[in-house]
Amino acid sequence: MTERIKGVLSPVVTPFNADYSPDTVRFARQCKWLLANDVGLAVFGTNSEANSISVDERMKLLDGLVEAGVDPKRMMPGTGCSAITDSVRLTAHAVKLGAAGVLMLPPFYYKGVSDEGLFRNYAEIIERVADPRLQIYLYHIPPVSQVPITLKLIERLLKAYPKNVAGIKDSSGDWSNTKAVLDNFAKEGFDVYPGSETFLLAALRNGGVGCISATANVNPAAIANLYKKWQTPEADDLQKQLDAVRSTFAKYPMIPALKQAVAHWSGDAGWAKLRPPLVELTQEQTQGLLNDLEALRFDMPGLKN
Amino acid sequence: MTERIKGVLSPVVTPFNADYSPDTVRFARQCKWLLANDVGLAVFGTNSEANSISVDERMKLLDGLVEAGVDPKRMMPGTGCSAITDSVRLTAHAVKLGAAGVLMLPPFYYKGVSDEGLFRNYAEIIERVADPRLQIYLYHIPPVSQVPITLKLIERLLKAYPKNVAGIKDSSGDWSNTKAVLDNFAKEGFDVYPGSETFLLAALRNGGVGCISATANVNPAAIANLYKKWQTPEADDLQKQLDAVRSTFAKYPMIPALKQAVAHWSGDAGWAKLRPPLVELTQEQTQGLLNDLEALRFDMPGLKN
Numbered sequence: 001m002t003e004r005i006k007g008v009l010s011p012v013v014t015p016f017n018a019d020y021s022p023d024t025v026r027f028a029r030q031c032k033w034l035l036a037n038d039v040g041l042a043v044f045g046t047n048s049e050a051n052s053i054s055v056d057e058r059m060k061l062l063d064g065l066v067e068a069g070v071d072p073k074r075m076m077p078g079t080g081c082s083a084i085t086d087s088v089r090l091t092a093h094a095v096k097l098g099a100a101g102v103l104m105l106p107p108f109y110y111k112g113v114s115d116e117g118l119f120r121n122y123a124e125i126i127e128r129v130a131d132p133r134l135q136i137y138l139y140h141i142p143p144v145s146q147v148p149i150t151l152k153l154i155e156r157l158l159k160a161y162p163k164n165v166a167g168i169k170d171s172s173g174d175w176s177n178t179k180a181v182l183d184n185f186a187k188e189g190f191d192v193y194p195g196s197e198t199f200l201l202a203a204l205r206n207g208g209v210g211c212i213s214a215t216a217n218v219n220p221a222a223i224a225n226l227y228k229k230w231q232t233p234e235a236d237d238l239q240k241q242l243d244a245v246r247s248t249f250a251k252y253p254m255i256p257a258l259k260q261a262v263a264h265w266s267g268d269a270g271w272a273k274l275r276p277p278l279v280e281l282t283q284e285q286t287q288g289l290l291n292d293l294e295a296l297r298f299d300m301p302g303l304k305n
Numbered sequence: 306m307t308e309r310i311k312g313v314l315s316p317v318v319t320p321f322n323a324d325y326s327p328d329t330v331r332f333a334r335q336c337k338w339l340l341a342n343d344v345g346l347a348v349f350g351t352n353s354e355a356n357s358i359s360v361d362e363r364m365k366l367l368d369g370l371v372e373a374g375v376d377p378k379r380m381m382p383g384t385g386c387s388a389i390t391d392s393v394r395l396t397a398h399a400v401k402l403g404a405a406g407v408l409m410l411p412p413f414y415y416k417g418v419s420d421e422g423l424f425r426n427y428a429e430i431i432e433r434v435a436d437p438r439l440q441i442y443l444y445h446i447p448p449v450s451q452v453p454i455t456l457k458l459i460e461r462l463l464k465a466y467p468k469n470v471a472g473i474k475d476s477s478g479d480w481s482n483t484k485a486v487l488d489n490f491a492k493e494g495f496d497v498y499p500g501s502e503t504f505l506l507a508a509l510r511n512g513g514v515g516c517i518s519a520t521a522n523v524n525p526a527a528i529a530n531l532y533k534k535w536q537t538p539e540a541d542d543l544q545k546q547l548d549a550v551r552s553t554f555a556k557y558p559m560i561p562a563l564k565q566a567v568a569h570w571s572g573d574a575g576w577a578k579l580r581p582p583l584v585e586l587t588q589e590q591t592q593g594l595l596n597d598l599e600a601l602r603f604d605m606p607g608l609k610n
Contacts, residue, residue, distance in 0.1 A: 020389070020429070051387040051414035054360070054394075082356040082387070084325070084581055089359075107582045108414060109356035111449060117582035124325070124581060144416060146451060147582075276389055276429060277412045277422035277452075 004135065004166060004191060005076060005100035006209045008200075008224045010034050010216035011045025013258050014053065014061070016273045022057055024064030026271070030262070031070045033303055037220035038228075041070070042103055044078035046144055046171070047214045047255050051108075052275040055086045059093050072098035076212075080105030080139060084121055088128045101135035101166055103212070108145040115153045122157055126164050134164045141171035141195065148172075151184055158190060169212045171195025175202065182206045197223045198246055201239045204230045214254050218261045218300060219245045248292045256281045257289055264290060265300035309440065309471060309496060310381055310405035311514045313505075313529045315339050315521035316350025318564050319358065319366070321578045327362055329369030331573070336375045338608055342525035343533075346375070347408055349383035351449055351476070352519045352560050356413075357580040360391045364398050377403035381517075385410030385444060389426055393433045406440035406471055408517070413450040420458045427462055431469050439469045446476035446500065453477075456489055463495060474517045476500025480507065487511045502528045503551055506544040509535045519559050523566045523605060524550045553597045561586045562594055569595060570605035 012034065015026040031041050043065070044050035044058055053061075058077075066072055079090040079102040087104070094102050104125070106118050126134065138157070140149040149168065157165045167190055170178045178199060182192050186207035193212045194203045200211045200223065216223050219242065226238040249257050256274060260281050263271035272280050281289065317339065320331040336346050348370070349355035349363055358366075363382075371377055384396040384407040392409065399407050409430070411423050431439065443462070445454040454473065462470045472495055475483045483499050484507075491497055491512035498517045499508045505516045505528065521528050524547065531543040554562050561579060565586050568576035577585050586594065 046414075052389065052412060054388045054390045057388075057390060083359045083362075084357065085359045085362060107357060109351075109449065110582055111451070113582040114584055117584045120584070121581035144414065146416070276426035277415055277418040279419055279422045279425070 005040055005074065006191070007040060008038070008197070008210050008216055008220070008227050009040040009042040009076060009193070009212040010220060011042045011047040011078070011212060011214060013217050013255070013262060014048045014050075015271055016275060018270070018273070020273075020275055022053060022061050024061055024068070026268070027061055028065050028068035028070055029305075031065055034216070034220050035070070035074055036302065038224035039216050039220035041075045042078065042169075042212045043075060045103065045212070046141060047217065047258060048078070049255065049275055049278065050078045052278070055081065055090050058090060062094060062097060066097050073100050075099045076101040076103050076137060078103045078105065078139065080107070082107045082109045084124055087125050091125060091134070092129045092131070095129060095131045095134050101137050103137045103139050103169055105139045105141070105145055106147045106149065108147050111146050113147060115150055115156070118147070118149070118153055119156055123160060126161050132163065135166040136164055137166055137191070137193070138168040139171070140168055140177075143171070143173065151180060154181065154185060154190070158185065158188065165190070167191030167193065167209070169193045169195050175199055178203060179206060182208055196246065197226070197242045200226055200242070201230055201235055214258060215246050215249055217258045218249070244296055245298060248289070248296060251292065252281060252285055252289050260286050260289060261293070261300065262303070265303045267304050310345055310379065311496070312345060313343070313502070313515050313521055313525070313532050314345040314347040314381060314498070314517040315525060316347045316352040316383070316517060316519060318522050318560070318567060319353045319355075320576055321580060323575070323578070325578075325580055327358060327366050329366055329373070331576070332366060333370050333373035333375055334610075335567070336370055339521070339525050340375070340379055341607065343529035344521050344525035346380045347383065347474075347517045348380060350408065350517070351446060352522065352563060353383070354560065354580055354583065355383045357583070360386065360395050363395060367399060367402060371402050378405050380404045381406040381408050381442060383408045383410065383444065385412070387412045387414045389429055392426075392430050396430060396439070397434045397436070400434060400436045400439050406442050408442045408444050408474055410444045410446070410450055411452045411454060413452050416451050418452060420455055420461070423452070423454070423458055424461055428465060431466050437468065440471040441469055442471055442496070442498070443473045444476070445473055448476070448478065456485060459486065459490060459495070463490065463493065470495070472496030472498065472514070474498045474500050480504055483508060484511060487513060501551065502531070502547045505531055505547070506535055506540055519563060520551050520554055522563045523554070524603075549601055550603060553594070553601060556597065557586060557590055557594050565591050565594060566598070566605065567608070570608045572609050
């Protein structure tokens, strides 16, 4: 097995054209900017509006990235759909392209489903993709999916598929859950990524391998810098600086705020567009966000062409 | 405009083969049995595991029904997906085939979205399908989708697209909400279907046009009979008889219980299969369900080949 992807990853925001079609060119440019800032590519995450984009559109975007020379070994695309046949198709495509891993939501339409049903979902996908390169990262994001990944489910999946079940993104926002996952499974080589850089230092100190965070879209270099320096004396200060930026974005609807920031610092207003059901920030919110960020001397250097 | 579909509809359960592929032949047979019992076809509903089936698979199933001679004028397929491009594609296909209407979930991945975002979703679909035959029934099922259809959203959509926005399925299970929708919009020709026959008589007495109910999969003739006789003196008794069957099924996980009943009375055990994340009833649950139904002298006449 090649070495696993680690560090800071961004659920890359997806650019849309005026007609809502995904824009492969701007997408590849954004991914290259993130890579240049030492941030990996968790494309097709929640912040990417992945579930607002069809499987065919996602496959085309992924092809576009590879064609544009973006290294698939730095990618962990989201491939978990509500229909198992979609998950299999998208996952197989990502593996075939050489993606380092896939970040996999549980099927998210039905609520209150059993661990047995979720186990069957992941097991069936692994059996069908049937590729030793497949590295699955479970995606625990109960505030949105409403379908949690329990400790018991992780244990069962790890036991059944130790070569394919590689880790988890924990976007519960609940450190006690992240800590429990770390304590139970990190030593077995199960890679734990908190879903926010708020928990980056704490996770690294407890056996985590990085983070996958919305705000890595806008603050990549600083987050990657903490990842590099987490064992140095300045780590706690660096964490505090990250938290200030994060909490500023968190005052606004996160995904529109990220896209607005990219639009502003890239000078490309089209970046602010979202697919329904999400909507862009109001003018007032935009002004508030930009004022708040200016007060922090926030910048996104190198984004402008 | 041709006359709208009315009465009792079933979110038809979807049969799967041993390899989880949808079985068009058994599906068409089931639909014909429902039609013979005066129940229309809300295929691809929540009880159909629609969101566990890819858009391509759903289109193929729909084609299969039409090829098998099932009348599209008796169909109201579910076509609301989390990706707008999927919703457009599936809706356009249903309209092209001549479906009487489509039952449309809001995009259901993101929670806490705005009415503005949901309006844009429906508006964009209507504009893109761009077919005067399109009759949309909004699908309000907050216990599962977690994304409600508000009165304000209905009002706005009806005002903008009076020819395409035809009605609603209210699966909130909250009669006060169904009553509010009826009071506000039924007189304008907005067709309100409660999502359970529990509310069939109450809805018909308040301007509703029928119901779309899980248990219409297993108890179609009796529910259709109340629809025919709701203005007769026996209506309240008929409602009570329906409630007894409904509450028996509701003691068990609904979708597996429906499929188990179809499996039992059709003599085709394969019907009990569900796609992950749903799982079949345990042996104990199955025995409990069959005992309970026997006590009610429940039967599904004509289902066995």
